[in-house]
Amino acid sequence: MIKPPDTFTTARLRARVPRVGDAAAAFQAYANDPEVTRFLTWKPHERIETLAVFLLGSIINWENGKGPFNWMLSPLDSDAIIGSIGVTIADGKAMFGYVLARSHWGRGLMPEALGWLVGWSLAQPEIFRAYAFCDVENAASARVMEKAGMAREGVLRRWHTCPTISPEPRDCVMFAKVR
Helix, strand or coil, rough: CCCCCCEEECEEEEEECCHHHHHHHHHHHHHHHCCCCCCCCCCCCCCHHHHHHHHHHHHHHHCCCCCCEEEEEEEEECCCCCCEEEEECHHHCEEEEEEEEECCCCHHHHHHHHHHHHHHHCCCCCCEEEEEEECCCCHHHHHHHHHHHCCEEEEEEEEECCCCCCCCCEEEEEEEEEC
């Protein structure tokens, strides 16, 4: 199994393995914001404790080396948690997911983090496909993937559920970069 680096940096961001103590900062920054979580597969957290449990699971995944692997994102000049990005590696493919605090939208930060992970993934001899998807209505996330060097492949009909929108699966746009 491929294990990504525990940390990485980009021009403006630092990514590191989560800590249980990150729960309060992540909760405040993005995890309880219904606008941020609108198109995600999880509802906004209502309690810091549930987020802490999720982060503990992420830490255990790192310790076991099996993934999915999640990183907390901070600006280079601060320890403030502003988002998270993750990768699931299986069968020669790397799938990404990400979330960013609304106060940091529109600055090109997430394409920077995603672009780094796409590059790292495709540099691994065992990975041939780096991909992610977003709801068809989530134009901002589609733009993140494009800016990270991924190409739009098409629409996946009734592919994922956004519990904040509907209990029924919704259409998604798939983006990928391959080697």
